Amino acid sequence: MYYDCIVVGSGNAGSCAALSAKENGCQKVLLVDKCSPDWVGGNGYFTAGAFRIVHNGLEDLLPIVQNVTPEQAKRIDLDPYSREDFVEDIMRLSGRRSDPTLAASLVDNSRDTVDWLAGYQVPFILSFHRQAYEVGGRQKFWGGLVLSVEDGGKGLIAAEHKALKEAGVEIWFDCPVVKLLVQDNTVTGVIVHKDGSELSIESGGVILAAGGFEANSKLRVAHLGMGWEKAKVRGTPFNTGDCFAIAKDVGAKLVGDWASCHSTTWDFNAPEIGARNLTNQFTKSGYPLGIMLNANGERFVDEGEDYRNYTYARFGKAILLQSGGFAFQVWDAKMLGILRKEEYGDGVVEKIFADTIEALAHKLGEIGLTGQAQFVKTIQAYNAAVAQHKMENPDWNWDPAVKDGLSTQSSHLSLSPPKSHWAESIDKPPFMAVKVCCGITFTFGGLAIDPASAAVLSESGPIPGLFCAGEMVGGLFHNNYPGGSGLSAGAVFGRKAGASVSKGKAMRA
Ligand SMILES: Cc1cc2nc3c(=O)[nH]c(=O)nc-3n(C[C@H](O)[C@H](O)[C@H](O)COP(=O)(O)OP(=O)(O)OC[C@H]3O[C@@H](n4cnc5c(N)ncnc54)[C@H](O)[C@@H]3O)c2cc1C
Incomplete structure (x- = not known):
């Protein structure tokens, strides 16, 4: 059995890889x-379908x-959002450890790749609800991330799989590569398990897009450390890291x-x-509008350190x-109308209300708050600092669409940790809290690739016939991550990998 290209993984990276292989000349593509x-x-x-890309502002995106x-x-x-902005966001958040060539390749191809996906009828939209606030009657976008897909990840995968079907890509489910x-x-093909038996399939090129190891609690503990067995998996249970060993x-x-994720x-x-x-x-990303306290009733992060897009990927670990392994997010009446309904609407999450901070502490005591007195003291100290x-x-005016500088740090009072922006008092009833934990999204370690071709590298150079894209690629993100980069990276390197397999096939012919 022979296919010109075999792609492993039906997510965004794998879908882009298969579409690209087909469009660049591979006749028989199997996913x-x-x-x-x-x-x-x-x-x-x-996903929320958020794509981070380089662009020249509104006029550039309207088409x-x-x-x-x-x-x-x-x-x-x-x-x-310029090339320099995007590169700097990746380098800054990675503590300058991101592979600069890989980062540059993602950034330089981000815009063109989104145009390419739009050509496959992926329904891109401006992300009003997630990435903009209405200020003074205007929609103000913030945090570098503006593009999303209608109906989020559901809409993205529906569009990509419709395109795969139309392109004639064959898809086999229940079919692990072993x-x-x-x-x-x-690399000349794969061995899979199919219908209870082992099957060898020859191929002109194999593209691994099988995700990270976030859904494997043993590997989480082995690489990320003790305690990570407790993390909830935000997505698919199938990303168990098997293809790294393969x-x-x-x-x-x-x-x-x-060691991080x-x-x-x-x-x-x-x-x-x-x-x-x-x-x-299930994401609870409203913390920049309020504060977070642990079971002892203490704050433990700077909720306003930066735009949410630049902090949310490491606050799960915190x-x-x-x-x-849990915390409480707290707001007062002033913020309740601004919290996103998608995450905090009725029926979406358990919301605990009270008319006083003391009564809120008492209610939270029933679901794990041990430091009730400290909880009250922490909020009083926070309000005094504000x-x-x-x-x-x-x-100075409170403005969620810019880093407004309203903080807890002044000549007389300074909190540790501070709240550096959007620090508004929590004093207007009703008060509301929700209980949160850590949700793991994806892991950062992965395979070395050549940024130009997405070929997998060994110690001595590219491994002929083997390519990689998506979460499986290592070296791009370290410790933190600019929101919306995962889908862009998967699309950019998936597209490159598909084209590379076609090129390799043409050269062999
Ligand atoms: C809740 C949530 C929200 C997110 N929101 C965003 C967002 O808005 N924007 C953004 O940029 N990123 C977001 N991300 C991150 C984003 O999902 C990933 O960066 C991206 O989807 C990874 O794509 P992928 O194709 O590499 O992996 P996946 O989409 O996870 O696909 C991997 C596939 O490989 C399959 N597989 C695994 N092992 C094998 C094997 N041995 N054989 C065969 N198949 C195998 C799995 O079943 C899976 O279907 C979010 C993630 C989650 C969980």
């Missing part, structure tokens, strides 16, 4: 996934988005940050693995490290 058809799309299905009327466009403030075939140091067996080099503030009551109805709605800063800076 295999170990999941059943009802888990199609890997983590891609669970590819489907949700902006000319009237609306007049009331939008959306700054350009080994790579190698001949004369070239690739290592043929000499692939493992690189990047194997992307993890967020997640609903404490969410299931242990992703749920295909609510998907990303919560995991707290006593009991009031002092306001007194010293009477002309």
Whole structure:
């Protein structure tokens, strides 16, 4: 049995790889996934569909988005996001450890790749609800990330799989890859389990897009450390890291940050693995509008350190490290109307209300708050620090769409940790709290690739016939991550990998 190209993984990276292989000349393309058809799309299905790309502002984006009327466009403030901005965000958040060539390749191809996906009818939209606030009657975008897909990851995977079908890509589900075939140091195919038996399939090129090891609690503990067995998996349960071992067996080099991952503030009551109805709605990203306290009643992060897009991927870990591995997010009445309904709407999350902070502490005591008195003291101290800063800076205005500088640090009072922006008092009833935990998204360590071709590298150079894209690529993200980069990276390197397999096939012919 022979295919020109075999792609492993039905998520965003694998889908882009298969589409690209087909469009660049591979006749027979096979996509295999170990999941059943009802888990199609890997983590891609669970996403918000947010894509981070280089762009020149609103006018530049209007041709590819489907949700902006000319009237609306007049009331939008959306700054350009330059190549330098994107590169700097990746390098800054990775502590300058990101592979600069890999980062540059992602950034330089981000815009063009989104145009390419739009050509496959992926319904891109401006992300009003997640990435903009209405300020003074205008929609103000913030945090560099503006593009999303209609119906999030569900819409993205539906569009990509429709395109795969139309392109004639064959898809086999319930079909894990267990080994790579190698001949004369070239990868020549895969061995899969299918219908209870082992099957060898020859191929002109194999593209691994099988996700990270976030759904494997043993590997989490081995690489990320003790305690990570407790993290909830935000997406697919099938990303268990098997393909890393399979690739290592043929000499692939493992690189990047194997000791950390992307993890967020997640609903404490969410299931242990992703749920295909609510998907990303278990995210609880409203902390910049309020504060977070642990079971002892103490704050433990700077909730306003930066825009949410630049902090959310490491605050899951911060919560995991707290006593009991959970925390409480708290707001007062002033913020309740601004919290996103998708994440905090009725029926989406358990919301605890009270008319006084003392009564709120008492209620939270029933679900794990041990430091009730400290909880009250922490909020009183926070309010005092906010009031002092306001007194010293009477002309500063609270504005969630910019880093407004309203903080807890002043000449008289300083909190540790501070809240550096959007620090507003918590004093107007009703008060509301939700309980959150750590949700793991994906892991950062992975395979070394050549940024130009997405070929997998061994210690001595590219492994002929083997390519990689998506979460499986190592060296791009370390410790933290600019929101929306995962889908862009998967699309960019998936597209390159598909083209490379076609090129290799043409050269052999
Ligand atoms: C809740 C949530 C929200 C997110 N939101 C965003 C967002 O808005 N923007 C963004 O950029 N990123 C987001 N991410 C991250 C994003 O999902 C990933 O970066 C991206 O989807 C990874 O794509 P992938 O194709 O590499 O992996 P996946 O989409 O996870 O696909 C991997 C596939 O490989 C299959 N597989 C695994 N092992 C094998 C094997 N041995 N044989 C065959 N198949 C195998 C799996 O079943 C799976 O279907 C989010 C993630 C989650 C969980």
